[in-house]
Amino acid sequence: MKRSFALSMSILLGAGFLVSAGPAATAAPYCGITWGSLAESHLIGTMDASLTGVRAGRHACFDRLVIDVRGDIHGYDVRYVTEVRTDASGVPVPVRGAADLQIVAFAPDHDVDTGGLTYRPADKRELVDVAGYSTFRQAAWAGSSEGQSTIALGVRARLPFRMFILDGPGTGSRLVVDVTHRW
Numbered sequence: 001m002k003r004s005f006a007l008s009m010s011i012l013l014g015a016g017f018l019v020s021a022g023p024a025a026t027a028a029p030y031c032g033i034t035w036g037s038l039a040e041s042h043l044i045g046t047m048d049a050s051l052t053g054v055r056a057g058r059h060a061c062f063d064r065l066v067i068d069v070r071g072d073i074h075g076y077d078v079r080y081v082t083e084v085r086t087d088a089s090g091v092p093v094p095v096r097g098a099a100d101l102q103i104v105a106f107a108p109d110h111d112v113d114t115g116g117l118t119y120r121p122a123d124k125r126e127l128v129d130v131a132g133y134s135t136f137r138q139a140a141w142a143g144s145s146e147g148q149s150t151i152a153l154g155v156r157a158r159l160p161f162r163m164f165i166l167d168g169p170g171t172g173s174r175l176v177v178d179v180t181h182r183w
Helices: 002-018
Strands: 040-043 050-058 062-070 075-081 099-105 136-145 148-155 161-167 173-180
Touching (some): 050 136, 062 099, 062 136, 062 148, 075 161, 099 173, 148 173
Antiparallel strands (some): 075 099, 099 148, 136 148, 161 173
């Protein structure tokens, strides 16, 4: 009896190892988005562009921040940080939200030839109105120094983002930063 019980158990256990569990189920990407949350940086050419405006928009799957530039923007550095600091003095720029996205556009807030300001935010703490946005909580000015301008973007959580440069309108360009509503 003991022998047949042991044999039966061995057969059942062995059969369990032969049954395939199949491939692991994977969730479809949110809205087909496959972005990540790691730092993105890109530098192109010389520094002769200047920042002229900041605006925001809402989309079905992400919130968007657009930095308008006179001339061709020459790159960016976008990353999640513990806290965004001002360009010149290093003073922290607190923003609402559970995560801080530091956006550095390689374009100053002034004309490099004349020194005249091309961008002066009316309210440095609230660059754009993001009330009612799904992901953005606050966009604040962190300053401009040494050919670059920095924006602190407070977001709901550390979510996937992407950025890219668009030409136009006219001879200008735009740095676009999109942050998804969820993973």
